[in-house]
Amino acid sequence: MTALFGIFPVPETAQRERLVEQVLLADRLGLDLVGIQDHPYQRRFLETWTLLSYLAGRTERIHLFPDVASLPLRSPALLAKAAASLDLLSGGRAELGLGAGAFWEAIGAWDGAVRTPKQSVDALEEAIEIIRRVWAGERGIRFEGEHYRLSGAHGGPEPAHEMGIWLGAYGPRMLRLVGTAADGWVPSLPRLPLADVPARQAAIDAAARAAGRDPAAIVRIANVNGAIVDGEVTGWLNGPVEHWVSELTRLVTELRFDGLVLWPEHDDPLGQTERFATEVVPSVRRAIVA
Numbered sequence: 346m347t348a349l350f351g352i353f354p355v356p357e358t359a360q361r362e363r364l365v366e367q368v369l370l371a372d373r374l375g376l377d378l379v380g381i382q383d384h385p386y387q388r389r390f391l392e393t394w395t396l397l398s399y400l401a402g403r404t405e406r407i408h409l410f411p412d413v414a415s416l417p418l419r420s421p422a423l424l425a426k427a428a429a430s431l432d433l434l435s436g437g438r439a440e441l442g443l444g445a446g447a448f449w450e451a452i453g454a455w456d457g458a459v460r461t462p463k464q465s466v467d468a469l470e471e472a473i474e475i476i477r478r479v480w481a482g483e484r485g486i487r488f489e490g491e492h493y494r495l496s497g498a499h500g501g502p503e504p505a506h507e508m509g510i511w512l513g514a515y516g517p518r519m520l521r522l523v524g525t526a527a528d529g530w531v532p533s534l535p536r537l538p539l540a541d542v543p544a545r546q547a548a549i550d551a552a553a554r555a556a557g558r559d560p561a562a563i564v565r566i567a568n569v570n571g572a573i574v575d576g577e578v579t580g581w582l583n584g585p586v587e588h589w590v591s592e593l594t595r596l597v598t599e600l601r602f603d604g605l606v607l608w609p610e611h612d613d614p615l616g617q618t619e620r621f622a623t624e625v626v627p628s629v630r631r632a633i634v635a
């Protein structure tokens with residue numbers, strides 16, 4: 346059993362130099378993933394795709410993905426082209442995290458589509474089909490959906506590798522969509538309580554099997570937030586290295602996550618990233634093997 350580990354830096358404009366340094370550190374220390382949240386309406390944040398592109402040009406081995414892209418503010422066809430372009434330019438180091446939308450008032454203020462829960466999942470299902478057709482380099486794409494339409498569009502470029510579509514999903518329909526049409530699941534913990542994870546995993550598996558897909562082929566990546574601090578444990582993922590190793594090992598071996606992405610709840614994200622990469626991750630890897 347192997348697992349992926351990464352970081353989830355906050356894209357604050359005022360801390361952009363520290364953010365870049367944090368990602369470069371993660372790259373040097375051998376972490377696998379960088380996820381960047383996508384909230385264009387947040388005035389304090391850098392634009393996600395611009396940031397991902399810049400980071401791809403500054404790093405050498407780490408993989409990058411939006412965690413997750415806000416579909417109501419991004420055309421799926423152009424999103425597909427942007428993701429494929431980033432994958433080609435980075436040498437196959439990009440994945441596409443995708444979300445149905447949240448913070449609808451803010452989305453509406455930016456002239457995005459404000460949707461009901463049903464409409465948001467319907468739109469996401471349409472978007473996945475469009476993205477895959479663009480990635481396939483299909484010519485003359487015609488698509489007549491409720492939310493999106495293409496009239497003879499030419500797809501391409503094709504990504505450098507078989508890119509994954511990883512959904513940020515919590516509700517029943519979204520989880521079924523993960524199983525039937527997506528390549529990965531990206532929840533945040535403990536926004537999703539740990540006690541609820543097994544049922545969500547089972548729902549994805551059942552949907553995949555019903556669609557004739559192998560559930561094991563669906564990547565499950567969890568965003569986790571906390572602080573690596575010496576001394577007593579003061580909460581879930583707030584405590585010393587040993588506590589982190591025990592909890593993260595459980596997430597992989599018992600709750601079936603293939604990857605874990607750290608969002609430090611700490612005023613020293615560089616120090617947290619270094620401790621995570623040098624003290625926590627190697628011990629978790631050894632525990633998984635054992």
